[in-house]
Amino acid sequence: MAERSLRGKVAVIGIGETTYYKHSQSPDPEFILALKAILAACEDAGINPQDIDSFASYSNDRNDPSRISAALGCKELRLSNMQWGGGGGGGAAAVGNAAAAIATGQAEIAVVYRALAQGQFQRFGQAQAGGTVAGDNALINPYGIFVPAQRFALKIMRYMHDHGIKQEALRALAMASYHHAQSNPRAVMYGRPLTEEAYDASRWISEPYHLFDCCQENDGAAALILVSAERAKDFKNKPAYVLAVAQGSDHRNAARSFNAPEFASASFGPVAPHLWEMAKLGPKDVDVLQSYENFTGGVLMSLTEHGFVKPEECNEFLRLENLLAPTGKLPLNTSGGNLAECYMHGLELQIEAVRQLRGTATSQVPGAKVAGVIAGPMVTPVSTMILGSEETL
Amino acid sequence: MSYLPKGLPAPVTETDKLDAPYWAGTREGKLRVQRCAACNTWQWGPEWLCHNCRSWDMRWVEVEGKGKIWTWTRCWHPVHPALKGHGPYIAVLVELPNAGNVRMLGNLLGDPEQPVRIGAPVEAVFEPHDDAATPYTLVQWKLAT
Ligand SMILES: [Zn+2]
Numbered sequence: 001m002a003e004r005s006l007r008g009k010v011a012v013i014g015i016g017e018t019t020y021y022k023h024s025q026s027p028d029p030e031f032i033l034a035l036k037a038i039l040a041a042c043e044d045a046g047i048n049p050q051d052i053d054s055f056a057s058y059s060n061d062r063n064d065p066s067r068i069s070a071a072l073g074c075k076e077l078r079l080s081n082m083q084w085g086g087g088g089g090g091g092a093a094a095v096g097n098a099a100a101a102i103a104t105g106q107a108e109i110a111v112v113y114r115a116l117a118q119g120q121f122q123r124f125g126q127a128q129a130g131g132t133v134a135g136d137n138a139l140i141n142p143y144g145i146f147v148p149a150q151r152f153a154l155k156i157m158r159y160m161h162d163h164g165i166k167q168e169a170l171r172a173l174a175m176a177s178y179h180h181a182q183s184n185p186r187a188v189m190y191g192r193p194l195t196e197e198a199y200d201a202s203r204w205i206s207e208p209y210h211l212f213d214c215c216q217e218n219d220g221a222a223a224l225i226l227v228s229a230e231r232a233k234d235f236k237n238k239p240a241y242v243l244a245v246a247q248g249s250d251h252r253n254a255a256r257s258f259n260a261p262e263f264a265s266a267s268f269g270p271v272a273p274h275l276w277e278m279a280k281l282g283p284k285d286v287d288v289l290q291s292y293e294n295f296t297g298g299v300l301m302s303l304t305e306h307g308f309v310k311p312e313e314c315n316e317f318l319r320l321e322n323l324l325a326p327t328g329k330l331p332l333n334t335s336g337g338n339l340a341e342c343y344m345h346g347l348e349l350q351i352e353a354v355r356q357l358r359g360t361a362t363s364q365v366p367g368a369k370v371a372g373v374i375a376g377p378m379v380t381p382v383s384t385m386i387l388g389s390e391e392t393l
Numbered sequence: 394m395s396y397l398p399k400g401l402p403a404p405v406t407e408t409d410k411l412d413a414p415y416w417a418g419t420r421e422g423k424l425r426v427q428r429c430a431a432c433n434t435w436q437w438g439p440e441w442l443c444h445n446c447r448s449w450d451m452r453w454v455e456v457e458g459k460g461k462i463w464t465w466t467r468c469w470h471p472v473h474p475a476l477k478g479h480g481p482y483i484a485v486l487v488e489l490p491n492a493g494n495v496r497m498l499g500n501l502l503g504d505p506e507q508p509v510r511i512g513a514p515v516e517a518v519f520e521p522h523d524d525a526a527t528p529y530t531l532v533q534w535k536l537a538t
Contacts, residue, residue, distance in 0.1 A: 131403075134406065134408070138416075142402065143499055144500070145484050147472045149470070157464045158463065205469060206467070207466050252444060255438070256437070263496075
């Protein structure tokens with residue numbers, strides 16, 4: 001039987017994004033943002049939007065593929081795929097789902113997209129007033145725990161306790177994103193550098209998270225166009241090949257009332273080994289990494305669970321100089337990421353990985369051939385992906 | 394007197410009644426969690442069957458309100474309208490060594506700016522909300538004396 005793998009079978013040939021706005025500041029409604037990002041990706045790829053036949057998204061994106069397909073006048077609709085659960089944890093999975101459909105003949109030209117207008121709809125970081133709650137929320141909300149910052153503070157607090165990790169390690173992760181945003185005119189935090197002093201002085205959100213450990217809330221949209229590896233070279237851009245995708249989470253990750261056996265984790269325990277197995281690569285082979293910062297603590301645990309750094313080495317390794325392009329040991333979140341470029345629910349990280357492989361990033365790692373993208377840690381399911389240039393096939 | 398201000402969402406039993414024995418128990422000052430009659434596995438939060446052996450014979454067992462702080466956070470940012478202007482408060486995830494180390498969330502009573510230590514022993518305190526439309530009782534925690 002042939003090996004079951006996506007390695008090298010599908011490539012990203014187009015990327016597109018809207019202007020990135022602070023939350024509630026988009027002049028366009030969410031559906032227009034989605035269309036603009038998809039059209040930008042088509043233009044980048046050099047394809048006619050009518051030729052898109054397949055769609056994949058995540059986190060219950062509100063923009064239905066059937067409506068998009070009709071609006072764009074697409075010739076036919078083949079795949080209309082939504083990744084269940086996990087919020088931003090579905091970002092790499094959506095690419096994997098589209099790629100799997102292409103590799104198995106169920107799709108030809110697929111777009112992976114995500115649009116968010118948190119002003120038009122409810123913000124992520126604020127709870128709704130009053131009322132009653134049932135089920136898992138009944139065991140949590142009455143104690144004042146509502147939003148991801150609080151829920152995920154509980155995870156990293158225990159992890160830092162278990163492994164003696166200091167606040168400075170979280171600070172370095174925040175500063176890496178802000179540092180890279182200063183070279184990126186698209187970034188919402190462009191021109192707003194972060195100093196150690198400003199980090200330390202910033203208010204607590206939910207200990208151990210300071211304000212600068214937490215992602216922004218933004219409006220915008222992003223899209224990627226995928227085709228088979230056979231067709232990829234027919235288009236104008238240097239293809240970014242999907243070398244591996246993995247999604248999932250630990251044993252009983254969703255056990256209620258925070259009873260996951262591996263609660264103090266980013267949920268990549270069994271997922272990362274699947275990634276490396278399919279990629280036929282290891283963490284040392286990755287030239288540049290985008291790791292979803294909902295909160296810095298999630299990045300830290302993502303790095304350890306993928307094997308980029310051992311838990312007991314975090315204090316030593318997670319220093320700003322190690323995390324910066326072009327020369328750091330592990331250039332991280334090179335566009336500014338969710339913290340400082342835009343919280344485009346992580347899809348901006350996938351686009352940045354493609355840019356790094358094309359050689360067009362604003363904080364370019366010279367000659368980058370292998371780019372990692374880790375989506376939405378600490379939720380279930382999470383997902384993770386490796387892209388590679390042609391030399392890695 | 395409740396630890397957090399009025400106006401936070403009130404817990405109600407699920408429409409399928411899965412967790413009804415828990416909420417009925419707290420009204421009587423009893424802390425109940427699930428235990429499998431077939432294999433003795435403790436389970437929390439509630440589910441219809443045992444995750445260890447798939448038995449449907451889940452019993453509700455009263456457990457002593459004693460535990461240890463497994464993790465915690467001190468919340469400063471008011472994420473809910475009822476918390477505006479309230480100031481910090483502490484949430485603790487407590488593990489119950491007498492019930493298979495299942496974990497429960499609650500608030501740590503006392504000074505909201507007190508230092509918190511993972512592993513510290515705590516005791517359950519029942520906090521009634523009698524004036525709610527559907528009265529309920531929360532399980533809170535205080536440092537063991
Ligand atoms: Zn059982």
